[in-house]
Amino acid sequence: MPINYYIILAVALFSIGVAGVLTRRNAIIIFMCVELMLNAVNLLLVAFSKMHYNNVAAFNPFASIGTDAQVFVFFIMVVAAAEVSVGLAIIVMMYRNIHSVDVNFLNRLKH
Amino acid sequence: MKSIIDYVYLVPLFPLIGFLINGLGRKQLSKSLSGMIGSGMVLASFVVSALIFNATRAEGDPITVRLFDFIQAGNLNIPFEFLVDRLSALFLMIITGVGFLIHLYSTAYMHEEEPHHFARYFAYLNLFVFSMLLLVLGANYLIMFIGWEGVGLCSYLLIGYWFKNKDYGNAARKAFVMNRIGDLGFLLGLFFIIQQFGSLTYGEVFSQAATMSSGATILTIITLLLFVGATGKSAQIPLYTWLPDAMAGPTPVSALIHAATMVTAGIYMIARSNILYTLAPVSQTVVAVIGLATAILAATIAIKQNDIKKVLAYSTVSQLGYMFLGLGVGAYTGAVFHVMTHAFFKALLFLGAGSVIHAMHHEQDIRKMGGLAKKLPITHITFLIGCIAIAGIPPFSGFFSKDEILIHAYGTNPLLYWIGLGGALLTAFYMFRLYAMTFKGSFRGTHEQEHHLHESPWQMTLPLIVLAFLAAVAGFVGIPELFAHDAHKLEHYLGPVFAESYKVQEAHQIDHSTEYMLLGVSITAILIAIVFAWTRYSKKPETGDATGFGKTLANKWYVDELYEAIISKPLNGLGAISNKFIEKSGIDGIVNGTGKTIQWGSRQLRLLQSGQVGTYVLWMVLGILLFFVLIIFI
Numbered sequence: 001m002p003i004n005y006y007i008i009l010a011v012a013l014f015s016i017g018v019a020g021v022l023t024r025r026n027a028i029i030i031f032m033c034v035e036l037m038l039n040a041v042n043l044l045l046v047a048f049s050k051m052h053y054n055n056v057a058a059f060n061p062f063a064s065i066g067t068d069a070q071v072f073v074f075f076i077m078v079v080a081a082a083e084v085s086v087g088l089a090i091i092v093m094m095y096r097n098i099h100s101v102d103v104n105f106l107n108r109l110k111h
Numbered sequence: 112m113k114s115i116i117d118y119v120y121l122v123p124l125f126p127l128i129g130f131l132i133n134g135l136g137r138k139q140l141s142k143s144l145s146g147m148i149g150s151g152m153v154l155a156s157f158v159v160s161a162l163i164f165n166a167t168r169a170e171g172d173p174i175t176v177r178l179f180d181f182i183q184a185g186n187l188n189i190p191f192e193f194l195v196d197r198l199s200a201l202f203l204m205i206i207t208g209v210g211f212l213i214h215l216y217s218t219a220y221m222h223e224e225e226p227h228h229f230a231r232y233f234a235y236l237n238l239f240v241f242s243m244l245l246l247v248l249g250a251n252y253l254i255m256f257i258g259w260e261g262v263g264l265c266s267y268l269l270i271g272y273w274f275k276n277k278d279y280g281n282a283a284r285k286a287f288v289m290n291r292i293g294d295l296g297f298l299l300g301l302f303f304i305i306q307q308f309g310s311l312t313y314g315e316v317f318s319q320a321a322t323m324s325s326g327a328t329i330l331t332i333i334t335l336l337l338f339v340g341a342t343g344k345s346a347q348i349p350l351y352t353w354l355p356d357a358m359a360g361p362t363p364v365s366a367l368i369h370a371a372t373m374v375t376a377g378i379y380m381i382a383r384s385n386i387l388y389t390l391a392p393v394s395q396t397v398v399a400v401i402g403l404a405t406a407i408l409a410a411t412i413a414i415k416q417n418d419i420k421k422v423l424a425y426s427t428v429s430q431l432g433y434m435f436l437g438l439g440v441g442a443y444t445g446a447v448f449h450v451m452t453h454a455f456f457k458a459l460l461f462l463g464a465g466s467v468i469h470a471m472h473h474e475q476d477i478r479k480m481g482g483l484a485k486k487l488p489i490t491h492i493t494f495l496i497g498c499i500a501i502a503g504i505p506p507f508s509g510f511f512s513k514d515e516i517l518i519h520a521y522g523t524n525p526l527l528y529w530i531g532l533g534g535a536l537l538t539a540f541y542m543f544r545l546y547a548m549t550f551k552g553s554f555r556g557t558h559e560q561e562h563h564l565h566e567s568p569w570q571m572t573l574p575l576i577v578l579a580f581l582a583a584v585a586g587f588v589g590i591p592e593l594f595a596h597d598a599h600k601l602e603h604y605l606g607p608v609f610a611e612s613y614k615v616q617e618a619h620q621i622d623h624s625t626e627y628m629l630l631g632v633s634i635t636a637i638l639i640a641i642v643f644a645w646t647r648y649s650k651k652p653e654t655g656d657a658t659g660f661g662k663t664l665a666n667k668w669y670v671d672e673l674y675e676a677i678i679s680k681p682l683n684g685l686g687a688i689s690n691k692f693i694e695k696s697g698i699d700g701i702v703n704g705t706g707k708t709i710q711w712g713s714r715q716l717r718l719l720q721s722g723q724v725g726t727y728v729l730w731m732v733l734g735i736l737l738f739f740v741l742i743i744f745i
Contacts, residue, residue, distance in 0.1 A: 021728055103724055 006047035013040035027091050027101040031084075038080050042073050049073075115162045116174050116195045122163070122203060123244040125156040129237035137230035145226070146218035149233030153214050153240055157207035160200070167200040171607045175250050175314070182253070189311055194250035198608040201447065202247040202379055205454045209370055210240045212574035216462050217363040219570035220469060232272060236367065239265035243372040247379060251311040252301050255380065259297065259344065262373045263290040269368070270360040282359035289353035293343015300336030303329065317386045321611050325390045334387050334394035337380060338401075345377030346428050347405045347435060352671055355424040362465030365420060369427040370458035375450050378431070381438045382447055382608075389441065389612040399439025399523070403530055406432025408668065410537035414544070415657050415664035418475050419464045422545045426501065427457055429538060433516055436531060441616050442519035443609045444602050448589045449516060451601075452508035455585050456500040459578035463494035466567045466575065467549060471560055477548040478654050479560075484550040486564040489572045491550050493579035498546045500582040502539035503637055511586035514630065518591070521629060522621055532633050539640040547648035555654070593626050 013036055020033030049069030095101055129152030133145050140148070173196035181191040214236060221232055242265055246258025264287075271283030301311065307329050308316045323330060341347065346354035354374070358365055368374060381388060381398065388395055406429045413425035430453050437446035468475055470487055484491040500507040503514065513535060521528035554561050566572065590598040597603075657665040666672075719730070 018732055022725065022732065025725070106724065 003047060003051050006043065010040045010044040010047070013037070013043070025102050025104055027094065027103050030103060031087055031091065035080065035084070038076070042076055045069050045076075046073050115159070115166050117176060118159065119163060119176050119193050119195050119248065120178060121159045122156045122207070123241050123248060125152040125159075126237040126241040126244065128152060130234050130241060133230045133237065134234035137227045137234065140226070140230050142222065142224075142226050142229045143218075145230035145233050146214075149237055150211060150214035150218060152237060153207055153211040156240075156244070157204075157211050160203040160207045163195060164200045164204050167195065167197050168604065171197060173314075173607075186309060187305065189251060189253050191254065192250040192312075193248040193254075194313060195248070196608060197604055198379075198382060198447065199247050201451065201605070202375075203244065205375075205451055206240060206243050206247065206372055209454050209458045209578070210236075210243075210367065210372065212577060213363050213367045213370075213458065213462070216366075216465070216571050216574045217361075219568045220363055220465055221361060232269075232361070235265055235268045235272070236364075239269065239367060239372060243376070246376055250313060252304060252313075252316075253311050255383075256297065256301060259340070259376060259380075260294065262376060263287065263294065263344070266290070266357065266368055266373055269364040270357045272360055272364065276359075279359035282353075282356040286353040286357050289350050290343050293340045293350055296336045296338075296343070297340025300333050300340065303333045303336060307333070313383065317384075317611065320387055320390060321615075323390060325615065326392055327390065330387055330391040331393050334384070334391045335397065337384060337387075338394060338398055341377030341380055341435075342401065343377075344380075345374045345431050345435070347377070347401050347431065348408065351405060351409065351428050352667075352674065354428055355421055355667070358418070358420040358424050362420065362461060362468055365424070366458045366461035366465070369424070369461060370454045374427065374431055375434075375454070378434045378438065378446055378450050381435075382443050385438075385443050385609050385612045386615075388438065389615050395439050395441065397439075399436050399520070399527065402432045402435025402437075402439055403520075403527060403534070404432070405429070406436065406534040407530060407537070410534045410541065411664055412667045413541040414537060415661050416541075417478050417653070417665075419467065419477050419480075419545065419549065420461075420475055422477075422541060423457070423460055423464055426460075426538065426542065427453075429534060430457065430501070433513060433531065433534070436520055436527065437516035440516075440519045440523040440527065441612065442516050443612060444589075444599075444605050445512060445515035445519055447605060448601050449512035452500070452512040452582070452585050455578055456497045456507075456509055456582040459493060459497040459575060459582050460501065462571070462575055462578065463490050463497060466490040466571055467494075469567055469571070470564050471556065472563060474556060474560065477545060478652065479556045480549045480554070481552040481556075481652060482550070482554040483564070487550075487566050489566060489575060493572075493575040494550065495546060496579040496583055498542045502542055502641060503535055503633070504641075505634065506586060508582050508584070508586035511589050511591070514633070515589065515591060517633070518621065518626060518629065521625075528629070532636065535633065536636055536640045539637045540644045543641045543644035544648045547645050548652045551645070551649035552652050555652070591626075593623060593630075 017033045017035075017037035017040060020036065021030050024030055024033065046069065049067065052069075053067060091101055094106070098105055129148050132148050133140065137145070173194055175192050175194050177190055177192040179191050180188075182189040214233070217232070217236065221229055224232065239262060242258045242261025244258070245261060246255050249255040249258060267283045267287040267290075270286050271280050273279050274283075304311060304316060308319050310316060320330065343350045354369075357368060360368070388398065409425045409428035409432060413422050413429065416422045416425060430449070434446045434449050434453070437443070437449060466487065467480065467483060467490060470483070470490075471480065474480070496507070500509040503510045505511075517528055517531050517535070520531055588599075589601040592599065656662070663669065719726075
């Protein structure tokens with residue numbers, strides 16, 4: 001499958017994520033959108049990795065180069081999972097304090 | 112085998128060490144200790160100088176002692192080396208010898224000072240002696256220039272020693288600025304020398320110059336510029352006004368500046384560059400005329416001064432004028448001779464004045480003195496010897512040296528002689544006016560002062576006695592041909608230094624009958640002036656302010672006011688205009704404008720920080736998009 005398809009899909013996912021972060025006010029939805037962007041990048045990383053590997057393998061079938069990125073993706077997923085737990089914890093605390101998950105109430109960063 | 116001359120670096124090293132010890136340890140050292148270190152270091156360097164002097168008497172050739180490479184750039188090579196020849200050896204003797212006596216004197220004169228100020232004083236004195244020794248010893252013009260600047264700095268520090276008094280601080284600044292004006296001329300002269308000769312080392316410059324024809328333009332330019340430096344340092348017209356103001360410093364400092372060091376720097380420089388001046392007759396004429404004019408002008412001012420130190424200050428300016436006259440008419444030996452005798456009697460007079468001021472509890476106005484002869488016997492006798500020596504009565508030293516200069520002046524142009532003689536009469540007159548008003552007549556001060564009158568301690572009288580002895584007999588090293596054949600020892604001693612110049616110069620022979628006649632006239636006239644001043648001011652001392660023409664003299668011909676009007680005022684005006692229009696609205700406008708713009712911009716940018724996370728993200732996304740656009744389309 002040509003690489004272009006992957007790129008277009010990743011860009012579409014990323015853009016949806018960005019649009020979601022920008023337009024929505026619900027913290028949980030924003031959080032989901034952030035995850036969407038993260039996964040768009042992951043997808044891109046795996047796609048490029050595969051493409052790269054194919055190019056190299058054409059000359060040297062025993063090369064291990066090009067597989068590193070796929071390992072990276074797992075790392076990213078692990079880190080993202082940790083991040084989700086922290087992020088959700090913050091949202092829970094937020095809800096407990098102000099009884100809302102609307103980020104527009106969270107302008108205290110200014111002070 | 113190494114001779115003593117190879118150790119010449121010890122001579123300036125000792126005072127430098129003394130300066131460092133006293134300067135750095137001024138808070139810790141006791142007064143007696145810092146006094147001993149200060150004087151002891153100069154004494155040590157005097158001992159080395161004496162050995163060197165002795166060595167040069169046997170061996171006349173100049174010896175260069177190379178210490179290290181100083182500046183190397185392209186073809187220019189300026190090593191740090193010392194030149195020991197008869198001229199520098201003689202100056203070493205004068206500087207360290209008289210310098211030591213002044214240090215010794217200072218230990219008693221300054222005893223009322225706080226310990227750390229006392230040590231600071233000695234540190235400055237040592238630095239002064241060090242700079243002067245560097246000036247004299249340098250084997251090229253650059254080393255001389257280092258010393259030249261060093262004495263300028265030290266004179267500033269010492270004149271402003273009592274810096275809490277604003278007038279004294281101003282006097283120090285005046286001395287510094289005046290010197291700087293002269294130094295600029297000197298520096299330009301050095302640049303011309305480098306451009307013309309490609310070197311600053313005396314040997315190379317002089318040997319190249321000796322091959323040039325007399326009256327070459329470049330030599331005239333160089334010598335005139337160097338002379339500008341000399342007028343600043345040696346207080347000649349038009350830059351002499353700092354020297355009388357330099358009296359703000361402690362009296363021993365005045366003695367040091369006026370007698371042993373600093374003001375003789377200009378004379379030394381011209382004597383050292385004698386071949387350049389001999390080959391530039393125009394410059395010689397300028398030097399002689401300026402010297403004579405200064406001698407007369409300063410002498411007239413001295414007549415009406417009432418401050419004991421001011422009289423001596425103007426007399427120094429006047430005597431320096433004679434030295435320049437001597438240099439200008441080619442009497443190089445005579446000028447150096449006069450430097451030497453002047454060092455003795457002027458140091459003596461200043462230290463004597465210091466003793467009087469000390470006894471009078473810092474009263475310097477001679478109108479409030481009088482009749483001190485009985486109370487201060489040693490000061491009185493030594494001061495009298497100094498007066499006779501400076502007035503030029505045989506066989507005291509001033510007679511021989513001044514006579515030698517004047518006779519040479521007669522050989523060049525009789526007019527110079529007669530004007531010079533007029534100056535000598537004025538000298539005799541004002542010196543004996545000073546003497547009579549201070550020591551003769553009846554006491555005119557307060558009762559309290561009279562009660563406290565006392566002779567000074569031995570540290571002060573001993574230098575007076577030594578200097579009085581020297582002032583009385585030093586003339587015998589230069590007995591003119593007229594009295595005894597081949598008796599001018601100094602002429603023989605300094606012969607090799609000026610040999611090149613004497614080859615070029617045409618000798619003016621004056622027959623002996625004329626010379627006897629001139630001597631007779633001058634001695635008689637001077638004696639009359641002395642007797643007149645003595646009797647007049649012993650009986651009827653001036654007590655009020657001068658009137659009529661005397662007032663003009665008392666106000667120093669209004670030269671300071673003239674400088675104020677034609678130089679200081681316009682410069683200050685220019686400064687005020689620049690301050691108002693260029694500084695305030697121009698430069699300040701740019702600086703403040705930059706600051707204001709940034710502050711205003713920051714205030715606008717601050718509004719972006721709304722605290723809304725969504726807005727931040729929007730900006731971030733916009734930024735990323737911008738980058739995409741830039742990367743894709745550019």
